Amino acid sequence: MTLNSTPISDAESQAVDIQSIICLVSADMEVVNQTIAANLNSNVALINQLGAYIVQAGGKRLRPVALLLAAKAADPERIEASKDQTLLAAIVEFIHTATLLHDDVVDESELRRGRETANEMFGNAASVLVGDYLYSRAFQMMVEVGSMRVMEILSHTTNQIAEGEVMQLINCGSADTTEAQYMETIQSKTAILFEASTQLGAVITKQASPVEEALAKYGLHLGTAFQLVDDVLDYTADAKEMGKNVGDDLAEGKPTLPLINAIERSSGNDKNTLINAITNASRDNLDKVLAIIEQTGSLAYTARVAREQAKLAQNALSILPDSKYKKALTELAEFSVERAY
Numbered sequence: 001m002t003l004n005s006t007p008i009s010d011a012e013s014q015a016v017d018i019q020s021i022i023c024l025v026s027a028d029m030e031v032v033n034q035t036i037a038a039n040l041n042s043n044v045a046l047i048n049q050l051g052a053y054i055v056q057a058g059g060k061r062l063r064p065v066a067l068l069l070a071a072k073a074a075d076p077e078r079i080e081a082s083k084d085q086t087l088l089a090a091i092v093e094f095i096h097t098a099t100l101l102h103d104d105v106v107d108e109s110e111l112r113r114g115r116e117t118a119n120e121m122f123g124n125a126a127s128v129l130v131g132d133y134l135y136s137r138a139f140q141m142m143v144e145v146g147s148m149r150v151m152e153i154l155s156h157t158t159n160q161i162a163e164g165e166v167m168q169l170i171n172c173g174s175a176d177t178t179e180a181q182y183m184e185t186i187q188s189k190t191a192i193l194f195e196a197s198t199q200l201g202a203v204i205t206k207q208a209s210p211v212e213e214a215l216a217k218y219g220l221h222l223g224t225a226f227q228l229v230d231d232v233l234d235y236t237a238d239a240k241e242m243g244k245n246v247g248d249d250l251a252e253g254k255p256t257l258p259l260i261n262a263i264e265r266s267s268g269n270d271k272n273t274l275i276n277a278i279t280n281a282s283r284d285n286l287d288k289v290l291a292i293i294e295q296t297g298s299l300a301y302t303a304r305v306a307r308e309q310a311k312l313a314q315n316a317l318s319i320l321p322d323s324k325y326k327k328a329l330t331e332l333a334e335f336s337v338e339r340a341y
Contacts, residue, residue, distance in 0.1 A: 016335040018060060021328045025068040028081040028089070032064050035090040039137055046122070050130045054097055054118050063096055063197045064089035066222065066332065070201025070215050073317070073325035078205070084145050085204050091154070092197050094138040099161055099193075101131035106169065109248070149203055157196040164189025173253040175275040179260055186227045187220065194223030198329075214319045218329065221313035225336045228306035231256040232299055235290055237340060250289060253281030257305065259289075261298040270295075303337070310337045 022029065040051045067089045068081055081089075103109070104117040105124045119127040135158065142151055167185040171177045198219030202212040234249045235258055249256050255263075255278050263274045270292045276282075277289050293299055310333040320326045 015338055016331045018332075018335050018339075021069075021332055021335065022060065022065055024325060024328050025065055025072070025081070028068050028086055029061065029065065031081070031086040032061070032068075032089045032093070035086055036093060039090065039094070039141060042133070046126060047130055047133055050118055050122050050126055051097075051134065053121065054101060055093070057115065061093055062226075062332075063092045063193055066194060066219060066329075067092055067197040067201045069325050069328050069332070070198040070219070071205050072201075073320050073323060073329055074202050074207045074211055074215065075205040076321065076323035076325055082204070084147075085201075087141060087145060088150065088200050088204060089197075091138045091141050092193065092200070094134045094141070095154070095158060095161075096193060098131040098134035098138070099165075101127045101134070102165070105131075106165070109252075145204075147203070150200065153196050153199060153203065157192050160188050160192045164192070168254065171255055173279055173281055174255060175263055175278050177255040177260055179257065179264075182255065182257055182260055183224070187224055190227040191220050191223030194226070195219035198222070211319055214316045218313045218316040218333075221309045221316065222333055222336055225306045225309035225313065225333065228257060228302055228309065229337055229339060231258055232302050232306070233339075233341070234258075235293060236299065247283040247286045247289075250277055250286065251281060251283045253278060257302045258293050258298045261301050262293045262296045265296040265298060266292055306337050310334065 036055055040048060040055065042048050042051075068085060071081060071085050072078065101118055105119045105127050109117050109119070117127075118130075122130075138154075142154055164185055164187075167181075168189055171181065171185060195216050196219070199212055199216035202215045207215075231249070234247065234256065237246065250259070259274060259278060263271060263278075266274060273285060273288055274292060277285055283289075313333040313336075314330050317326055317329055
C-alpha cells in the first residue's frame with residue numbers, strides 16, 4: 001500500500017513538483033533564510049552551533065513557503081513580499097524548529113532527515129534550552145512586526161502546540177486512544193502551525209475576515225493531511241527517503257491513525273499483537289504489525305482521510321481570485337498526499 005497508488009483525485013495526473021511550487025517564492029525565501037541566519041546570532045557559542053545544526057539540516061520549509069504563498073494568493077498584484085512577510089515566515093520556522101528540538105528529546109529520537117538529531121549530537125539539556133531560546137527569540141521578532149493581531153495568533157498557536165504535545169504524551173502507550181482523540185492531538189500539535197502560517201498571510205496583507213478565515217481553514221486541513229501522510233509513511237516508506245527508521249512511531253508508543261484503526265478492525269491474536277506492540281512501545285514484531293495494518297485496510301483508510309483533508313483545504317481556496325499562487329496552494333495540498341517522503 002502506497003499513497004501514490006491512491007492519488008488525491010481519481011483522474012490520472014502528473015506528480016506535483018514541489019520545487020516548482022517553492023520556486024514561486026524563491027526570492028522571498030532567500031530573504032527568509034538570511035533573516036533566520038541573522039537572528040540565530042548569539043553571544044553564546046553553543047546556541048549558534050546547535051541552532052545552525054538543526055536549521056541547516058534541510059527540509060522544504062513548507063510553513064514559511066505556505067505563509068508567503070498565502071500572502072501572494074491573497075494579494076497577487078504585489079510583486080515582492082514585504083519585510084513583515086519575510087520576518088513572519090522566519091518566525092514560523094523558528095517556532096517549528098523549537099518544536100523539533102523538544103520533540104526529539106521527548107521521543108528520544110536518534111535520526112531526523114537522515115542524520116543524528118540535535119539531542120544525539122549535543123545532549124538533551126542543550127536541545128531543550130536552545131529550543132527555549134528559539135521560542136523566545138521568535139517572540140522578540142514578533143514585536144518587530146508591531147501587530148497585536150499577529151501576537152494574538154502566534155501566542156495562541158504556541159500554547160496550542162504545547163497542549164498538543166502533552167496530549168500526545170498522555171496517549172503514548174495507550175491502545176485505547178480513539179480516532180477523535182488522535183485527530184484533536186494532531187490538529188493541536190501539527191496542523192495549527194500550518195493554520196497560523198496561512199492565516200498570517202491574510203493578516204499581513206490586510207485581508208477581510210472571510211479571506212483570513214478561509215486561509216486559516218486551508219492551513220488547518222493542509223497540516224492535518226500532512227501529518228496523516230506522515231503516519232502512513234512511518235509504516236511504508238523507505239528509511240533513506242524518510243530520513244528516519246521505519247516504525248519509529250510504534251517504537252515511541254505513539255498510537256497513530258493506522259494503528260488506531262487497525263486495532264478497531266482486528267480481533268483475537270491480531271488485536272492482541274497490536275495492543276502489545278503499542279503498550280510495550282516495541283518494534284520487535286514490526287513485520288507482523290505491518291501485515292495486520294495492511295490486511296485490515298488501515299493504511300488505505302488513513303490515506304483516504306488524508307485525501308479528504310487535502311480536498312477540504314483546496315475547497316477553502318475558492319474565495320481567492322485565480323492566480324499562479326492560488327494554483328500553487330492547490331498543488332501544495334496535492335503534494336501533501338502524493339509525497340513519498
